[in-house]
Amino acid sequence: MAEPHTPRSLIVTFYGAYGRAFEGPVPVSALVRLVGAAGVDAPAVRSSVSRLKRRGFLLPARAADGSAGYALSGEARQLLDDGDRRIYGPVRGSTGSTGSAHPWLLAVFSVPEQERSKRHLLRSRLAGLGFGAVAPGVWIAPAHLYEETGHTLDRLRLTQYVDLFRGPHLGFAPTAEAVARWWELPALAKRYEDFLDLHEPVLRALLSGPAPTPQDAYRRYLPALDTWRRLPYADPGLPRELLPADWPGDRAAAVFDELHTRLRDLGSRFARP
Structure with missing residues (x-):
């Protein structure tokens, strides 16, 4: 079953899709309005913003109009920039190479027992980047994740x-x-299939119905992106020829790409600062 759209997740998704287009920090009033358009009430928005501030993702600052607002921290901006390459990148996975020719990135780590909390953090972050476990202390991912892996390990x-x-x-x-x-x-x-169950009907309705308004486009796009953006981390671009023949990731990627093309820019007219 697909993960629910939590207020905190939707705020992160909003900043990734639209918040960086604002001139300076996003006003709190705009956050309440725009995340509210995705079904989150104002108290939940404010509470989630506070948690993101405590985590260092958002920084309090004055918006361009002088009102209270929130800007992305430098680390959060790097995180979103790295995410862009995965979420909006070209065809996920590669074709035309044999398994032995495909380059892999191997992470080999050793953490002293007295620092085992860092061992847990390291494992969870490698898993969050999409690494697979080969053996204790040995994890693997497609080699194109080298730069993002470096950013993450350095930041932590x-x-x-x-x-x-x-x-x-x-x-x-x-x-x-x-x-x-x-x-x-x-x-x-199964996660790809859940995405298709939720968002393939949205695409069918979009293709057969009247053209959406900017607000409609925004309301359809934000949940689709919030669901999709986790999948390129669970599947870090595994080579297509190494996956099952009926792999649902191909169809899911095509559905998201079509929704992105048809809704993202139109929705920006509603989200425009």
């Missing part, structure tokens, strides 16, 4: 515990069999 001050390597998988099991061990592909396929 974890680089001293990790060595990164880049290269092909040489054996001994076929790479497709190894990928099925490193990632939980049935669970990932």
Whole structure:
């Protein structure tokens, strides 16, 4: 089942899709209005903004009109910029290469027992980036995640515990069999299917119905993006030839790309500062 749209998640999604277009910090009144348009009431918006401020994602500042507002921290902006490359990037995964020729990024780490909280943080962040577990202390991902992985480990001050390597998988099991061990592909396929259950009907209605207004486009796009943006992290661009033939990620990516093309810019007219 798809994850619910929490107020905090929708605020992060709003900043990623539209908040960076504001001239300076986003006024609190605009946050209440625009996140409210996605079904979140004002107290929940304000409470979630406070939590994001405590986490260092948002910084209090005066908006361009002099009212109270919130700007992205430098780390949050880097996080969203890294996310853009995944969420809006070209075709997810690569084709035309054999499993042995496909480059992988290997993260090998060792954390002292007295710092085991950092070991847990490191594992959770690697999993959040889309790495699969090969063995204790050895995690793997497609090599194109090197830059984003570096940003994340540096931001969390974890680089001293990790060595990164880049290269092909040489054996001994076929790479497709190894990928099925490193990632939980049935669970990932189910997440794609949940996305399709929710948002393929939205696309069908969009294609068969009247043209949406900017407000309608915004209300349809924000939940679709909020659901979709997690999937390129669970599936970090695994090569298509290493996945099952009936992989639902292909159709899900096509549905999101179509929704993005038809709704995102139109919705910006409603979200425009």
